[in-house]
Structures are given as structure tokens and as C-alpha cells.
Amino acid sequence: MGLIILWFLCGVVAAMIGSKKGEGCGAFFLGILLGPFGILIAVFSRGNRKTCPHCKESVHKDASVCSHCQREIKEPNKIDDESSDVGV
Numbered sequence: 001m002g003l004i005i006l007w008f009l010c011g012v013v014a015a016m017i018g019s020k021k022g023e024g025c026g027a028f029f030l031g032i033l034l035g036p037f038g039i040l041i042a043v044f045s046r047g048n049r050k051t052c053p054h055c056k057e058s059v060h061k062d063a064s065v066c067s068h069c070q071r072e073i074k075e076p077n078k079i080d081d082e083s084s085d086v087g088v
């Protein structure tokens with residue numbers, strides 16, 4: 001019984017960590033399923049956040065303009081102006 005409570009607590013802790021990264025619900029289930037490992041995953045997961053290259057604040061991964069410094073954020077893997085004809 002104690003183990004179940006411990007596992008549930010792991011889910012709550014993982015959810016608290018994950019909620020700061022915008023994925024609290026997913027992290028909660030990770031914690032429930034994986035226990036302490038779910039917490040570790042929540043800690044090391046970047047979630048759906050990314051770091052603004054200009055002000056180093058955490059912003060949504062789909063954001064093209066930083067909500068903190070209002071500067072444009074370029075996706076490093078979406079550069080298709082150059083070298084776009086590779087592999088066809």
C-alpha cells in the first residue's frame with residue numbers, strides 16, 4: 001500500500017516539474033507509470049519549451065517570437081533557404 005502512495009507522489013512531483021515546462025499532465029502519467037524514473041524524465045525533458053537564444057528565457061517550442069524580449073526566434077532545423085535540394 002505504501003508503495004502505491006509513493007508511486008502516486010512520484011506522479012505529483014513529476015507533474016509539478018512538468019507543469020513548469022507546459023506538460024504537467026503528461027508528466028503526471030509518466031510519474032504514475034514509471035515512479036521515480038518519471039520524475040527523472042520530467043527533470044531532463046525540455047517539454048514543449050525551448051530556450052530563447054536572445055534572452056535565455058523559456059518560451060513555447062512553436063513560438064516564432066519570444067514572449068519575453070519580443071525578438072524573432074529562428075528554428076535551427078527549419079532553415080530551407082539554403083541547401084534545400086538535398087536528398088531528392
Ligand SMILES: [Zn+2]
Binds near residue numbers: 052056068069070
Ligand atoms: Zn527572448
